[in-house]
Amino acid sequence: MFQGHDYQRLLEISKRVNWRIEDIIGPDRPMDFDRRFLPESFARTAELEFLSGAERLKLNQIRGFGYLAMFELVERCIVPVIEAHAPSAPGQHPYRTPALDNFAVEETKHIELFVRFRRAFAEGFATPCGFIGPADEIVATIRSHGALAIAIFVLAIEWATQQHWLESVQEDDGIDPQFKSLLKHHWMEESQHAKLDALIFHELAEAAGPQGVMAAVGEFLQIGGLVDGWLADQTRLDLASLEAAIGRRLGQAERARFLERQHQAQRWTFLGSALANQGFLKALGEVSPEGRTQLEQVAPAFC
Numbered sequence: 627m628f629q630g631h632d633y634q635r636l637l638e639i640s641k642r643v644n645w646r647i648e649d650i651i652g653p654d655r656p657m658d659f660d661r662r663f664l665p666e667s668f669a670r671t672a673e674l675e676f677l678s679g680a681e682r683l684k685l686n687q688i689r690g691f692g693y694l695a696m697f698e699l700v701e702r703c704i705v706p707v708i709e710a711h712a713p714s715a716p717g718q719h720p721y722r723t724p725a726l727d728n729f730a731v732e733e734t735k736h737i738e739l740f741v742r743f744r745r746a747f748a749e750g751f752a753t754p755c756g757f758i759g760p761a762d763e764i765v766a767t768i769r770s771h772g773a774l775a776i777a778i779f780v781l782a783i784e785w786a787t788q789q790h791w792l793e794s795v796q797e798d799d800g801i802d803p804q805f806k807s808l809l810k811h812h813w814m815e816e817s818q819h820a821k822l823d824a825l826i827f828h829e830l831a832e833a834a835g836p837q838g839v840m841a842a843v844g845e846f847l848q849i850g851g852l853v854d855g856w857l858a859d860q861t862r863l864d865l866a867s868l869e870a871a872i873g874r875r876l877g878q879a880e881r882a883r884f885l886e887r888q889h890q891a892q893r894w895t896f897l898g899s900a901l902a903n904q905g906f907l908k909a910l911g912e913v914s915p916e917g918r919t920q921l922e923q924v925a926p927a928f929c
């Protein structure tokens with residue numbers, strides 16, 4: 627049932643791979659604004675043929691800013707969830723609480739990592755970029771859902787970071803080394819989180835039973851629908867940020883195409899990359915093959 631993952635082993639691996647923020651971003655490690663920040667598979671700027679090469683680069687970097695802000699927000703959602711799960715009941719694994727405490731500490735560090743990158747972005751990018759919010763309201767809306775649905779949501783997000791790192795490796799050319807390092811180092815620690823999430827998911831699923839799990843999968847899809855609406859809002863903000871950055875307003879047809887294609891690109895970045903990730907599907911499917919099938923059926927809409 628527990629996939630062979632062990633709290634003590636995961637804590638030991640976490641301590642071994644642990645890194646410091648200053649090793650990834652800082653005065654001696656600046657972001658390179660002549661390069662792309664996100665892999666093209668997520669930014670999808672080439673689909674917008676009415677933009678010049680320089681304008682596509684600006685859009686890629688705006689999407690990079692949105693990635694930083696979105697993950698800062700998501701981490702703010704995850705930390706209190708993990709802290710709430712950390713106290714262990716008698717009879718549970720003795721390393722359960724230390725492993726989950728360490729998990730929360732790492733996510734708090736990740737928030738600071740994304741804040742530092744966002745600050746470096748603001749210093750290097752000529753015009754301001756918008757981001758959805760208020761963040762507190764979005765976090766509260768996600769957290770108003772049931773514990774099991776939120777556990778699936780967190781599991782999905784952790785595995786999505788693997789997809790982000792994998793695709794940055796595949797598109798090795800031209801991505802800013804600092805941004806690529808962010809994706810790599812984030813996944814190095816998320817890799818343990820994803821396994822700890824699976825353990826929490828198993829605990830909650832056992833208590834809920836098969837019907838409870840399927841209800842939670844349905845609720846998880848509702849959270850996905852909310853996220854999709856926020857991504858549509860973010861796409862409109864990105865359009866405004868791009869027009870400010872390139873100093874021209876796009877035509878009506880171009881704007882419509884931008885909104886349609888970039889919303890889909892956002893879907894793949896934050897939803898599809900989780901729903902299509904084999905690690906996520908495996909972890910879910912071990913508890914609920916039926917739930918896995920349901921998610922595989924909706925995944926193509928987010929790719």
Ligand SMILES: [Fe+2]
Pocket residue numbers: 701732733736812816
């Ligand atoms: Fe994280």
Ligand SMILES: [Fe+2]
Pocket residue numbers: 733784815816819820
């Ligand atoms: Fe994480």
